[in-house]
Amino acid sequence: MTEKKIRVLVAKPGLDGHDRGAKVVARALRDAGMEVIYTGLRQTPEMIAEAALQEDVDVVGLSILSGAHMALAPRILELLKKNGQDQVKVFIGGIIPDEDMPRLKEMGITGIYGPGASTDDIVKDVREVMKELRNT
């Protein structure tokens, strides 16, 4: 049997209109053989959780440049949990001040990537996490 494809939702919550980073990451994940569901700009946490449910994704990647990550991230995690998708791993890319990182990790964010992060690292981390998940 072929290995199950990793499905990733790439979403852009919040009101800023810059989705270049999200597109670069989506493409890198695609080139790594994953199936990436791209939802576009200005998604509410509710829309993201709904899409994650319908698409039964393994991973959600959030691109947040607006500074609202401390409000958006916990809300999305909470909704995923409410929908019974506790196992979904959430990654954040964007502009995240250093002092917020430990708190985001504590909440349950799996990985955080700032400007200049390499897409190879993101791909590697997603693969790693999925490997662990599937071996348990």
Added chain:
Amino acid sequence: MSLTKSILEGNRLALARLLTQVENDLPEGRATLSELFPHTGKAHLIGVTGAPGTGKSSLVNQLALHYRKNSNTPANVAIVAVDPSSPFTGGAVLGDRVRMRDLAGDEGVFIRSMASRGSLGGIAQKTASLVQVFDAAGYGIILIETVGAGQSEVDVARLAHTTVVVEAPGLGDEIQAIKAGILEIADVLVINKADRPGAENTERALRSTLELAHPTKRIFRHHGRTMSTSSETPDSTIWIPPIVKTVATEAKGIGELAEAIAKHAAHLRQSGDWAARDRARLGSEMEALLREALMDRFMENVPPTAYQAIVESVANRNISPSEAVKSLLNGNRK
């Protein structure tokens, strides 16, 4: 067992998980689908196909909105949106949801994106199975959006009851329109982006194509009597694809499109084609599974080394591929 029950009770998480199992052809998925099968056969399957950039996703979005809003007891709507997989990495970016944000927050709508995973017919190998899951789960309208199709990605017509082919102005001349393939499968033709220059030309080209495509179905008056060029077929079995002009981004023409689709469904039921299409689809699905199963069973009994040896002798031009097959089937597996 309990998964089947959850699906029938409308549990969306269970539905999402089953779709994954079925898409990956896991044994659990197959078993649950078999249990659900008696509950299928109720939905109207509507295929939406057309070249990239004609506005299929926007149109599907508007159609779904229309079905949800213009009825007191709206049917649940499922959307299966297929986008291509990379032939090199197997990865895919599935972007159809970008144009479907209006549907967010409606529990009666379920959108599932699907990668084509190497299939070339415009839909994926497991699209039909996913559609069956939605059918059993009580989705009365199932919209199937193909990959941006060129000329020969026509598999959706075998799956859907009604096939909508979407065109847009400025994409091709009349020669494109008379080539075999995608236009032939249309039950309803849509000219989307009809506010753009060239829409009249596109309509004219499509109309003349339709006249060429349905020459036997013309009715005319001769010596005062109504005659038809195909006397054996009664008129009620003739369906000539209507042309509907839309501007999906402004929700124009959507009511007319939904009406054309409903008329086609009524026509299919009246003429008996609904059941015939169902039977043909399930027959070919069974045949594909049989072929796969026979191949698996055959390969189980052929040692891989023997198989490789035969491939090798074909590569060395010692025997032809068809002689090799004959020899394999005759049990020559040395």
